[in-house]
Amino acid sequence: MASPRKYYTITAIVVFVVVSLIVFSLNFKSPERMSFFRKIVLEAVDPLECAVDSVFSSVGGAWKRYVMLVGLERKNKELEAKIVSLVRDVGDYREMSLECARLREIMNMKKGFEFTTVAARVVGRNRSSVFKTVLINKGTADGIKTGFPVMGTGGVAGRIMETSRNVSKVLLLVDYNSNIDVLVQRNRCQGVLRGCGSSGCELRYVQKSEDVKTGDVVVSSGLAGVFPRGLLIGKVAVVKKGEVGLFQKIMVHPAADIARLEEVLVILREKEDNG
């Protein structure tokens, strides 16, 4: 005859497995039911993150700076060459900007969109996870809401996935669950940019007849309502037109340095047009 302790153990196993399955399925059916608990956890993380981060960021910063000294001379030369090229580009763009302003005045058009932003610091990331998310140290107290776009250095980094009072979780654009409606800037060809983990992103649903080249700039289309129109997302890295299928296989390299995100800007809302 089995002892009561054995039944107790088996019952515990069954209960925990069933509860795990319920939690897993509940989040697909009605995610808002669990969001209360998730918010509590995120809020509890905040003081711990701040304490640990303040101790280790200074040490880590010094260590990173020391590591960065290696190969600094080579990098310096590369950057100097880049500056020369960029100065030339800035001159061109300044000319174009003035021309654009004149044309806008002539046509009485509205000015481009401006955004209210909140700067935040990345306080946590889990590189061992396949899920590409980071935690930032701003939340609903700063006006951040779920779905708001997040900009990194250079371009779009992702969007707010979950937020509590002082902490928010950002779904990076390289995550498999990230989908952004985008345009290829040069030919205005539209597609959906899906994250591909460490491989970057894939631009999907672009027909083979469309002329997309390596190096083409990809910007947000503004169609889905999450990302404002024209935000820089990345550059086309690989274009493959296979034998079968309707669409091209296009890989996009994100403009934001996703692996080294330290500070981000959260776009709160569009300002009223000035024009």
Next chain:
Amino acid sequence: MIYYLLLPIFSLLLLVIQVTVFDILFFGKTGLEISLILVVYAGFYLSMIRGITLAFVLGFLLDCITGVVPGFFVLSYVLIFLISRGASLKVYARGMVFTMGFIFVCVLFEKFLIILMYRSLYGINVFYDILNTSLLQAVAAGVFAPAFFVLFHRLEVLFNVWEARSPDQL
């Protein structure tokens, strides 16, 4: 009882260290899933109820902090705990090599669950991407696992001593 009260706090602290400190230590190149090592340790050395509660809490907190598909880590950690528990009942000589190998396999098993989940729920094949990153992570976890096992064991002993003494102090 005090174990269950302190469990969420220490689990949260461990996960915060995992997502902050270890990012700095590994220069952002790879990650070390200490939480998974702890789940396997629990499977080997803790009692069933304590261990499965620990796996559940760690999974839930990790879901809240970094998860994109909520509930995934809860399920995978509970499964990994049960597998570790099963292995601990069958294998008596758990040396360092066994621990390293077992952790290596557990990390790969977790990644396999992710591949399976994406394949079945979203129809996305993430196999090659995960293969690129997870082998290094599995090796890192395997290499560091014995050291963490020693650390967890010492913490467990300290906690047991403290737990045994605490009623007298009260």
